[in-house]
Amino acid sequence: MFKLKGIAAVATAIAMLLPISAQASDKSYKLVLAAESGDRNSVNGKAVASWASMIKEKSKGRMKVNVFYQGELGGQQEMFDQLVKGNIHMMLTWPQTSYDKRIVVNYIPYLVLDWDDAIKSYGQDGWLRKLMDPVYKDIGLKYFGPFPEGFGxxxxxxxxxxxxxxxxxxxxxxxxxxxxxxxxxxxxxxxxxxxxxxxxxxxxxxxxxxxxxxxxxxxxxxxxxxxxxxxxxxxxFASYSLLMNGATWEKMDAEDRGIIESAAQAVIEQQFKNAKAEDDxxxxxxxxxxxxxxxxxxxxxxxxxxxxxxxxxxxxxxxxxxxxxxxxxxxxxxxx
CATH class of the missing domain: 3.40.190.170 (Bacterial extracellular solute-binding protein, family 7)
Incomplete structure (x- = not known):
């Protein structure tokens, strides 16, 4: 397993992976995207691969994303720590509560009781999305939205x-x-x-x-x-989150942010359409x-x-x- 030693190697390479400045959309990026769980053939694995592919395509190759699957960069808490630090740039994860207990909202049991309530609450305009945005910002993360799986x-x-x-x-x-x-x-x-x-x-x-x-x-x-x-x-209601390190996000200009966010939203929207059928x-x-x-x-x-x-x-x-x-x-x- 690619654990702390591998994480350290990623951290050492950060200076080469990110541009010194992102004042214009002619900069090249190499970003690290990790899936906490799921191999490359799983729903999660295919989702992060799709996110990476869309970013590369929308940027005409300027923004390349190195994708890592479950176990390749360590355990759940370890990977979340590295996301907050910026050694991992983007992640599909069940966020850890170690930095802010308000993340507990993601895991409140029997909060929603059926699919209609879940879609209404967790969707793009749902009350939970609006509630969680500022929580992630306080931790230093950019929150793109939930990646729903279904009921546990x-x-x-x-x-x-x-x-x-x-x-x-x-x-x-x-x-x-x-x-x-x-x-x-x-x-x-x-x-x-x-x-x-x-x-x-x-x-x-x-x-x-x-x-x-x-x-x-x-x-x-x-x-x-x-x-x-x-x-x-x-x-x-099992729901992962699509997240990005806030400092990395802030270094980018509006156009590059738009590329990453639009690709993330495409992944989220597709998952909302597919989640129940996939579970069935x-x-x-x-x-x-x-x-x-x-x-x-x-x-x-x-x-x-x-x-x-x-x-x-x-x-x-x-x-x-x-x-x-x-x-x-x-x-x-x-x-x-």
Missing amino acids: GIGTKGRYATSFEKAKGIKVRSQPIFPLPQTVQAMGFEAVPIDWAEVYTSIQTGVVDGDSSNVIYWDYEYFRDQLNYFVQSSHN KWVAAAQKAGIKYIVPNAQEKGAWVERVRKTVWPQIEKELSPEIMTQVRANASTPK
Whole structure:
């Protein structure tokens, strides 16, 4: 894996990768773009490759983008750190909350409850987009928008659960990002925060009984020989973010910014069109492969929604400003 040593090499090369000045649109750029997860053949991998290709085409070759896929530049937190520092210029990632707890808004459980609400909230003119823009700016990042995948679930082997009571004793991996471990814990599972690169081995060796909070694609594509069940709990809406280092962005002139942003928006718009169909495709593929796909009934899901909002939302409120939480409560989906 291309880890700290590789990151250091990227950092050393930054002076050569970026122009001294970007006062006119005749400068050449070589930028580093990374996907936190997904190989080159995954949806994420194809998305970053498309972003890079469009930037090169729109700039007539002045702006070249070196693309790195999952694991090639390190782990989730490490890569996000390098994005903030400017050693990675652009990234498709689940943003870490280590720099600003307000990023927790991305991960509020049971915030939206169906696809219509998700598209309305996360879309270009959605309230969440408007809420998150200034948060990323304060960290020193340019936010282009969300890259939605769909609703997360619980993939397990041996047994599954659709209620708090039945979940007792089932250990599931959780992304090490607040409040995702707290969410699956509130649902009754035992949450074990593990970095993505270590999930397969952890399931294989019994450290955990499964994975949580990912859309079914990831559990099918990477763990289908280990998992028997996928419960569509839909406790989180899985959405990556397209981000750019703010200092790099500020050095560019309006034309070059426009090239990068228009390409990012094209990627985002395409994903919004494709996300549900893509998720449905992998549900069918998982079922064909022998993974039992379970959708909790309205009563079971309602009980989880009530328990999680009652338990986890107050924890989130302590990390956010009253103004943000007021907006969250005003715009959150109402259980049907």
